[in-house]
Structure formats: structure tokens, C-alpha cells
Amino acid sequence: MSRSTGVRLAVSAALLLALVACSSPTTSSGAAADAPLIVATAGEPDTLNPVLNYGVDGGSLIFDGLVARDERNQLVPALARELPAFSEDGKTVTARLRDAVLFHDGTPLTARDVVFTYQAVLDEKVDSTLRSDLDMLASVAAPDDATVVFTLRYAYVPFLQRLTLGIVPAAAFAGQDINKAGFNRQPIGTGPYRVTSWTPGDRLVLAANDRYWGGRPANSAVVVAFVPDDNVRAQRTRSGDFDAAELPPKLASGFDAQPGYRVYKAPTADYRGVMLPMGNPVTADVAVRRALNAAVDRAAMVNGVLGGAGEPAYGPVPPSSEFADPSVAGNPTADPAAATALLDAAGWRPGPDGIRVKNGTRAAFSLMYPAADSLRKELALAVTADAKKVGIAITPEGLTWDAITPRMASDALIMGYGTPYDPDFVSYKLFHSDFAGQGFFNPGSYASQVTDQALRDGRAEADPARRKAAYATFQRQLATDMPWVFLTYLEHTYVVRDSVNGVVPRVEPHEHDVANSIWWNIHTWTRRS
Amino acid sequence: MTAPTRARRRRRTGAGRVIRNRLLVAVPVLFATSAGMFALGAASPIDPAQQYAGAAAFTTSEENLAQIRANWGIDDPLPVQYLRWLGNLLRGDLGWSTSRHEPVVDVLAARAGWTLLLVGAALVVVLVASLLLGTLAAYRRGGWFDRALRTTAYAIQSVPSFWLGLAAIAVFALSLGWLPAGGLTDITATGTDPLDVAWHLILPVGVLALSQMPWFVLFIRDSVADSLRDDHVLAARARGLPGRTVLFGHALRTGLLPFLTLIGTHLPELVGGAVLVETVFSLPGLGAVTVQAALGSDFPLLAATTLATTVVVLAANLATDLAYAAADPRVRLE
Amino acid sequence: MTAAVLTRVRRLPRLRPGRLGASIAATVLAVAVLACLFAPVLWPLDQSAIDLSQTRLAPSAAHPAGTDDLGRDVLLRSIYGLRVSLLVGVVAALVAAVIGGAVGALAGTIGGWVDRVLMRLVDTIAAMPHLLLGIFIVAMLRPSLGAVVLSVGLTHWLSTARIVRSELLSLRNRPFIDAAVSGGAGRLRVLTRHLLPHVLPRLALATTLMIPHAVWHETALSFLGLGLPPHLASLGNMINDGRGSLLAGAWWASLTPGLLLIVVTLALAALTARWRDRLDPRVRAELQL
Numbered sequence A: 001m002s003r004s005t006g007v008r009l010a011v012s013a014a015l016l017l018a019l020v021a022c023s024s025p026t027t028s029s030g031a032a033a034d035a036p037l038i039v040a041t042a043g044e045p046d047t048l049n050p051v052l053n054y055g056v057d058g059g060s061l062i063f064d065g066l067v068a069r070d071e072r073n074q075l076v077p078a079l080a081r082e083l084p085a086f087s088e089d090g091k092t093v094t095a096r097l098r099d100a101v102l103f104h105d106g107t108p109l110t111a112r113d114v115v116f117t118y119q120a121v122l123d124e125k126v127d128s129t130l131r132s133d134l135d136m137l138a139s140v141a142a143p144d145d146a147t148v149v150f151t152l153r154y155a156y157v158p159f160l161q162r163l164t165l166g167i168v169p170a171a172a173f174a175g176q177d178i179n180k181a182g183f184n185r186q187p188i189g190t191g192p193y194r195v196t197s198w199t200p201g202d203r204l205v206l207a208a209n210d211r212y213w214g215g216r217p218a219n220s221a222v223v224v225a226f227v228p229d230d231n232v233r234a235q236r237t238r239s240g241d242f243d244a245a246e247l248p249p250k251l252a253s254g255f256d257a258q259p260g261y262r263v264y265k266a267p268t269a270d271y272r273g274v275m276l277p278m279g280n281p282v283t284a285d286v287a288v289r290r291a292l293n294a295a296v297d298r299a300a301m302v303n304g305v306l307g308g309a310g311e312p313a314y315g316p317v318p319p320s321s322e323f324a325d326p327s328v329a330g331n332p333t334a335d336p337a338a339a340t341a342l343l344d345a346a347g348w349r350p351g352p353d354g355i356r357v358k359n360g361t362r363a364a365f366s367l368m369y370p371a372a373d374s375l376r377k378e379l380a381l382a383v384t385a386d387a388k389k390v391g392i393a394i395t396p397e398g399l400t401w402d403a404i405t406p407r408m409a410s411d412a413l414i415m416g417y418g419t420p421y422d423p424d425f426v427s428y429k430l431f432h433s434d435f436a437g438q439g440f441f442n443p444g445s446y447a448s449q450v451t452d453q454a455l456r457d458g459r460a461e462a463d464p465a466r467r468k469a470a471y472a473t474f475q476r477q478l479a480t481d482m483p484w485v486f487l488t489y490l491e492h493t494y495v496v497r498d499s500v501n502g503v504v505p506r507v508e509p510h511e512h513d514v515a516n517s518i519w520w521n522i523h524t525w526t527r528r529s
Numbered sequence B: 001m002t003a004p005t006r007a008r009r010r011r012r013t014g015a016g017r018v019i020r021n022r023l024l025v026a027v028p029v030l031f032a033t034s035a036g037m038f039a040l041g042a043a044s045p046i047d048p049a050q051q052y053a054g055a056a057a058f059t060t061s062e063e064n065l066a067q068i069r070a071n072w073g074i075d076d077p078l079p080v081q082y083l084r085w086l087g088n089l090l091r092g093d094l095g096w097s098t099s100r101h102e103p104v105v106d107v108l109a110a111r112a113g114w115t116l117l118l119v120g121a122a123l124v125v126v127l128v129a130s131l132l133l134g135t136l137a138a139y140r141r142g143g144w145f146d147r148a149l150r151t152t153a154y155a156i157q158s159v160p161s162f163w164l165g166l167a168a169i170a171v172f173a174l175s176l177g178w179l180p181a182g183g184l185t186d187i188t189a190t191g192t193d194p195l196d197v198a199w200h201l202i203l204p205v206g207v208l209a210l211s212q213m214p215w216f217v218l219f220i221r222d223s224v225a226d227s228l229r230d231d232h233v234l235a236a237r238a239r240g241l242p243g244r245t246v247l248f249g250h251a252l253r254t255g256l257l258p259f260l261t262l263i264g265t266h267l268p269e270l271v272g273g274a275v276l277v278e279t280v281f282s283l284p285g286l287g288a289v290t291v292q293a294a295l296g297s298d299f300p301l302l303a304a305t306t307l308a309t310t311v312v313v314l315a316a317n318l319a320t321d322l323a324y325a326a327a328d329p330r331v332r333l334e
Numbered sequence C: 001m002t003a004a005v006l007t008r009v010r011r012l013p014r015l016r017p018g019r020l021g022a023s024i025a026a027t028v029l030a031v032a033v034l035a036c037l038f039a040p041v042l043w044p045l046d047q048s049a050i051d052l053s054q055t056r057l058a059p060s061a062a063h064p065a066g067t068d069d070l071g072r073d074v075l076l077r078s079i080y081g082l083r084v085s086l087l088v089g090v091v092a093a094l095v096a097a098v099i100g101g102a103v104g105a106l107a108g109t110i111g112g113w114v115d116r117v118l119m120r121l122v123d124t125i126a127a128m129p130h131l132l133l134g135i136f137i138v139a140m141l142r143p144s145l146g147a148v149v150l151s152v153g154l155t156h157w158l159s160t161a162r163i164v165r166s167e168l169l170s171l172r173n174r175p176f177i178d179a180a181v182s183g184g185a186g187r188l189r190v191l192t193r194h195l196l197p198h199v200l201p202r203l204a205l206a207t208t209l210m211i212p213h214a215v216w217h218e219t220a221l222s223f224l225g226l227g228l229p230p231h232l233a234s235l236g237n238m239i240n241d242g243r244g245s246l247l248a249g250a251w252w253a254s255l256t257p258g259l260l261l262i263v264v265t266l267a268l269a270a271l272t273a274r275w276r277d278r279l280d281p282r283v284r285a286e287l288q289l
Helices: A005-016 A111-122 A157-164 A230-238 A249-255 A286-295 A298-305 A336-345 A374-389 A401-407 A427-431 A449-460 A464-481 A518-524 B003-043 B048-059 B062-072 B078-090 B104-139 B144-157 B161-175 B194-227 B231-238 B243-281 B286-295 B299-327 C002-007 C019-042 C074-110 C112-126 C130-141 C145-155 C158-172 C175-182 C187-223 C235-247 C252-278 C281-286
Strands: A037-041 A067-069 A075-077 A092-096 A137-144 A147-152 A193-199 A203-208 A221-226 A244-246 A261-275 A310-312 A356-358 A364-370 A393-399 A412-417 A484-497
Touching: A037 A230, A037 A518, A067 A157, A092 A157, A111 A137, A111 A147, A157 A449, A193 A221, A230 A244, A230 A249, A230 B161, A230 C235, A244 A518, A249 A261, A249 A484, A261 A374, A286 A336, A286 A374, A286 A484, A298 A310, A298 A374, A298 A484, A364 A374, A364 A401, A374 A393, A374 A412, A374 A484, A393 A401, A427 A449, A427 A464, A449 A464, A484 A518, B003 B078, B003 B299, B003 C112, B003 C130, B078 B299, B104 B144, B104 B194, B104 B243, B104 B286, B104 B299, B144 B194, B144 C252, B161 B194, B161 B243, B161 C235, B161 C252, B194 B243, B243 B286, B243 B299, B243 C130, B243 C187, B286 B299, B286 C130, B299 C130, C019 C074, C019 C252, C074 C112, C074 C145, C074 C158, C074 C187, C074 C235, C074 C252, C112 C158, C130 C145, C130 C187, C145 C187, C158 C187, C175 C187, C187 C235, C187 C252, C235 C252
Parallel strands: A037 A221, A037 A244, A364 A393, A364 A412
Antiparallel strands: A067 A075, A092 A147, A137 A147, A193 A203, A203 A221, A244 A484, A261 A412, A261 A484, A310 A484
């Protein structure tokens, strides 16, 4: 601490009068090797209960799933002794539990806890948004204390990827409404850290779990600070508050030259794109969609909007994935000549105001973006500017989500999602015609038999090569039909102190806060003194 | 019974009657206000289930959302919903915050303290500073200090508090590095050490106080200046009492009384300022959570926060009025 | 006494600029209003245009106030921001005047229990923090231009209602009203022919005094992300956007909109205060807004 205690005492004295009620003992610490590691993030979870969607893809620090992911996002056994096995027909999965795993409160983990966790997600009375991710799960049972059997409705190859869900102790919920249980704020897990305290809006304090089955963590405590405002987080990083902080690229770049800090760019599967609905007379024309795809300047967006932290996107499967099909990649810069040629050929002729017209229809539509998201706002403006150059008039509209949803069938929208774990996740629901018009699933009602078949094959096909071929077909069909114009994959940027050892970025999904950020393996981090 | 006791009793029963009369009026009006707010919430086109799902709404099916809606009783007729809400409010159950996923009572309990602290500390600073500055300006009316103070006050009056906060962060936290840029405590602190909190509150309290001060300073200045011309003050001066005695003993006292009741009526402005200041300095008070709730269309939390603040302000108004009546026997409350 | 004291809640302190100050204020305001009126003709702006090759340029001849992080001219957008803010301010103040005028007229002409109930309603709403109530209204109506106008209008009519009511109450006992009533004039006729001409100037003044408050309210809502859609140029949006640029060293992005807001509302407040002070002392005492 650079300020002298004398000054603090003097200046603080006046305010002390008002501060009688809220005092408790404190330990202020310097940069000692044993001091807690402090990380800062914008996203504060609503709950710390995995059943209610906390850290379901692993890396949750507090919980373990049956399986976990390593630094290459490969599945490794966690609470399961080895990777669970499929039955011959692919509809039964059996997991055997690791011995002698203890919850933070000292009670042993049994198969009943696993069954309870999954049944809670499936229970209609529980307000869990995970339920639709586990559509395929018919039932789960525990033949004995160390075995769990999952029964599926249909063969689902990537099922093991769903087993990263953190396991909660059944006993902690006895007689309680899971939606409102105190557990959701003071959870008990099996993970490397137990929760000491959570001050909503401020911080989550975690202490090392000395009895962790995977070995005692290399540090004694972790503090996760919640600072939703990007600018305030950057200010506080600069004043030395944090060991690691997630910052938007433009703000993180200020630390490139800052001694004592290092900027990490974690690759992601987190894409942004323009959803073009089939219910709009202009965007329903495939020529317009392809022209837009040619007109957008992805390289300028990566540099100007993302500050260089990203790469152009051409489809929903990230380049880092083994399923990515390189043939769908296009030109990173704008190609207005190709765009105008496409429009001319389809009969869209420039009108008196420069905007193209076909059969009396102006090439004009609205592009919605969530008002609170400044990145999507900037991408919407960039697309608008590029489209104008080829004679398409876009009107950007910043709205709240509840104003956006009823209009998604007929107005374009900047959307974003993506997970690196399996191409079936998200994509099946976003592009399969079964989900046309169902809320956020395929809101533009895109329908293609080729795509539908490829997605079904990918889900059921156990043979890796044929699976890969199915997803190659899927990606090529999307690039032909262009129901979305994919814009960029983001890189999540973090500023980390030089003195921290053990940082290993891995490919991150769309959602990253306490769980699944660069500190997914913080229990192995150490600090040089 | 001696005369003074009788007088005191009369005053006390008078206060009791005032409180009763105030409640008779305030309670129905509060009901009307809550009904108005509920009607606005019900007319709103917002789907709370979708707000609840947040980013996960992407992968949440319609049936899934419909089930969540049914669990919450959102599909019941409106009067049923209103009566249920009101009944719960009266029983102390303020509802379930859909944006924070915890009882509204818990949100208020965890956060209201910090807002009260911010508002209270700012109020103390405002009162002390404006009494001092306003009285000085009134005493040398028209002098350079008076003119400079008034000009500054007018200028600050036009500066939004969030802009003032940004400027303060830019200067004192980023350029000079004297004070922390935000937060409630040092991030490594495991508890809330009063000294640490006070250190972090200097900038927010200062900004909030400064943004609210012009109104108070100018009021004190005007009313002290007026009372300096009152007969009894002129008489005191004529008796040859020293200037300081006249100023603080007579003029300030006369000018101060109406000021007391006005503090209560100015509280709503102060709370509004606190919302902005908390947002700028990332303090975990009610302000930040209100903005979040608004972005998530969290009706239970917004309505409860607004109504609770109103009750607190009404109570504070009553308290200052009673104090005024106690201090000045000539005043009769109706 | 409470009602009396509450009625004296003043939103702006008495401001008495000298003649020089007043002419400066008038000039500033005139320039601002003219710029806002003629901006679309003189300097057309495409609200959604950006230029990613011109980001965060320092002030220069081409961009007198620099460019922001999407390469947009800060000065031009500030003028359009002021335009929107003033428009919202004026419309919202009119909404407030209509609501406040109606409530005040009801209370002041009917009197009795109607007056008491309405004034208690006013007192209770006065105890609700404007900003919280405004946030509630915007959240329930979804952030948009109309929601912001309603949010300001619905929270800023109280002082207008009080002024109209007290003016009407004091007029009721004047001889010329008695004369009109005994001359057989109906209630409506008395109200429109005899009372309204006296009340209107006060109502106009109260409405004008409300404009700066309406502008601040709109700016605060936009700053919190609850106002106008964020890609539109509004002063609150620009100050909020400029925070990131401030950290990156581009101080000009939030300075210009902030200064413009301060200077124009200050000039507006100073001029209306002078107008108020020209009224006779009795009215001034009642009009301590």
C-alpha cells in the first residue's frame, strides 16, 4: 500500500462517525506470497447452484462434474473414476464414481447426489434453464452407491460433454424449494475451493479446500471481484487492485506497455453475426443475404471494433475446432464489386436515392441489437455502414431483449453465441427447421433439408470420420443459404500480473465469468514473491 | 399538576394526533400510488420469464419458459396478482427479485445500509459546509466571498453529478493517485474495516455532497441575510453585542428553523444523486442494483425499492416537522 | 404549516445575474437554439454512420472537438445530442405543465376535500425520489424517446400543480372574481375568461423553469443506459460512451457534450430566473419554485 496510514487516518476520521454499525475484523494484506489471488470480472452469477445454471460447462472452482476438461478442452474423468461408457445402442451411459470424495461439509459423495442433481434439473417445478439442454435424458438411476446409470431417449453421441455439470449434495436441499434455497448463495460442492462469503455486487471470497480429491490447491484463497462497469474495472486494474482482470480489448491494450502486467488473448468459440429472418421480404432473398456477406468488412471490424482481439467468422464452427471446414472461409475484407454484381444479377437496381429497388420493394430493413451491449451496437453500425456502400439501407435499432423477441421473425438481429465443446451444441437448435420460430431457437425460421439431415447425422453418428463429414456438409450448406452473416470470433482479453505463474488460456465459450474464464485452473496458480 | 408538565403533555398529545392524521392521509395515498405502479407494471409488455433466463434464453425452450411462468403465477388475473402482491408487502414479504434471484428483502437488507451511509454522510457534509459557507456569505453580503460563492454555486448547480464523479475520478484517482477510483473496501480486505470504507467513501461522499450543496448554501445565505435584518437581530446589534454573537446566536438561529424542515423535502433529490454516484464509483448500494433491475425489468425489486424509499422519506419529513414544532412553540402542525 | 413549507420547496435557488451575465446567457442560448434548429440543413448527420479509419482523432481543423472511438465527429454529434435533449426537455416540460396545470386547476377551483386529497397526493409523490420513479417508469415502458418524455413528465408536474393551485386560491377571493360571479357568469366562464389569463403567465414561467430539470433527467437516464437507443447522438449517451475513451487518453469525447450541457442549462436557468424576478415581489414569494 503506497499511501501512508497517517493520511488515511486523518482523512477518514470525519467519516468514521457514520460508520458505527458496519464494522467487523479485517485483515488487509500486501503482496505476500500467501495472500489471496484476486481476479475481476464483469459478470456476476445470479446463483452459485449448478442446477440453476452456474458453471455448467465446468471450471466452476466450487464444484466438479462427473467429467472435466483439460487445457485442450478434452474430456478427462473428474468425479467419475474413468470416462463413462456408452452401451451398444448408445442409449445407456454408466458412470462409476471415484472413491472417498468429500463435500466441503465433510459428507461423502454418493451416487444419490448425482441422481439428485440431474433429477433436479429435469424437475418441472425447478426454474432451471438447463432442462432443454438435457432433452435427451429420460431418466437417471443409482443401482448402488458408486454407480450412476443415465438412460437416453435417443442415441446422443456428445452426451459425455453434458456431464461437466457440477454435483450438489442431496442432503443440503432436504425439504427445501430449490429455486429459493439458501444453498444458492452459500453452496457446498466438492471442488478445489469452498465459499467463504459472497457479497452480491462486490465480491466472492473462496478458500482452498484442503481435502480436495485432486490435491490441495497451490494457493490458500481466491477473491473474485464483481465490477460490471468496464471502465471502472480498468481504472481499478491500473491502480493495482487485481492479479487478473477481464477487460474489453480496447481497454486491455492500454496494459501492453505497462511493466508488471501481461495481456492474454484467449481464443474463443464466441461468435457474433447478423441473423437474417426469412419472414422479411428483403432478407428472404438469398441474393441480398449473399451480397451482405460479401459487403461486410470483417477485417475492419476486427481492428476497429475489437481492437485486434478477434478473427473473421464465416460459420458457427470455430477454426480451432476439429470439425471446422476450411472451405467456407471467405475474403476478410469487403468485396463491394462482388456484392453489387450479386444484387444486379438478382434484379435489385439502384433507385434515385441510391438505395436499390426490386419490383417496388426497397432494399431496406431494420437491424436490432440489445441496447446494453456496446460491442453489438458497434457491429450493427459497422454492418450498416458497409451495406450502405452497396445500396442496402439498414436502420439500426437498440432495444431491450423483451422488445426484440417478438420481432425476430421479421427483423434482422445481431446475435452471438458459440461453444467450443461440440458442434451439436447450440447449432442444432439454431439451424434445424424443427426449431423454426421457437423463441431464440432459429428465430428467422431458416429451413433446409440438407442442413436438417446433416445435423441429425452429426448427432447420431458414432464414427468420427462420418461425423466430421456430416458437419462439413452442414457448414457448406449454411455458407450457401446464408441465414446468418457471421462477422467475427472474439478473443477474450485478460490483463494478468507478471508475478503469477500457471496461467494457461484455453478456448473459451460465449459465457465466461467466475466459471470458465482464464482462471479455470486457478487452483494451480502460484505467485512469485 | 404543575403548569410545565401540562404544557408538555399537551404538546405530546399534539404530536400523537399529528402522527395519526398524517398516517390517515399517507396510507391511502400510498395504496393509490402502489396501485398505480402495479398497473404500470402490468401494462408493461415485458416477459419476466425471459428476463429470468437471460443469456440462457438462447437454449431454453418455450415450454421451459412457460413452466417457469406458471410457477410464478404470472398468468393469474391482474386484481388477484395485485392483491397477492399487496398482501405479501403488508406481511413483510416484498417478493422475489427476478433479476437477482433472491428475495427482495435480502437485496434491500444487503444494500440499503450502504446507500443510507452514503446519503447520511453526504447530508452531514452538506449541512456543516453549507451552514458555514452560507453564514459567512450572508455576513459579508455583496462582498467578494459572497459573489464568488454564489457564482460557484450556480455553476455547480448545472453540472450533473455523474459528470462531476467522472471528473473527480479522472483527477484524484487516475492523475494524482490520491484516492481509490471505486469500490467499497480494499479488494484484499476480508471484512469491512470502517477506516477502509471511509477511505473509499471520500470521493463518492464528496461528489454527492458537492452536487447537492448549492441549493443548501444559497438557502442558508438568503435566510440568514434576511434574518440579519429582523428586528430582534438589529436590536441585538444595537445593544452592542459582538458581531459573531449576533451572527451565530441570533441571525443563524432564526434562519435555521425553516431550513430544518426543508432538509426532509430535499431528501428525494439526494437519493437520486446517490443512484448516479453509486453507479459511477461501483459501490454495492441500492443504486447499482436499481439500474440492473431496470435493465432486467425486475418489477418486484423496482417497486419495492421505490415504495420503501418513499416511506423512509415521508417518515423523515414527519420527524423534521415534529422537531421543528418542538423547537419553535409558535408553530402549529395540522 | 407543512403544506406552506412544502410549497416553498425551491428547485433552483434564486439566481440574479447582472445585465452582462444576462446578455451572455441570452447569446449562448440563442446560438444554441439556432444551431439546433438549422443543424439538419447546415450540417446533415447520418446517425448510424461510422468511420473505422478515423477513430479517436484529437481536435483539429477538420474535427474541432475530435472524433470518438467509432470515428464520428464529436462536435457535430454534440449539437445533435443537444437538439434531442432540448426537444425532450421542452416536450416533457409541456407534458408536466398539462398534468400539473390540470391537477392544480382542479384543486384550486373546486377546493374542499378534492383540494386536500390532491395536495396530499402531490406531497406523497414529492417524497418519491424522482430518479427512482423515473427509472421505474422507463423500465416498465421499455427505454425509448416516448418513455423518457413520459418519465420526465410524470415526475416533474408537482411544483406546477402547486403554483397553479395557490394562484387560483388567491384569485378566488379577489373582488373582480366576486363581481363576475355575482354578474351571473358560469363556473367555466369565470375559469376561462377571468382566471386563466392570470394563471397562464405563471404556468408558462413554471414550464420554462422546468426545462433544465427535464434535460438533466433525460441525460441521467441515458447515462445509465435507460434512455435513448445508444447509437443515437444524445448528450447522456455520448458522456457514457466517452468514458472508455477517457481512459485511453481521448478526453475530448466526453468533455464536449458535458460542457455543452452545462453551459446551455446554466444559461437557460439564469434567463428564466431573471424573468421570475421581474414579476412583482408577492408573486416571487409564491413562485419560489
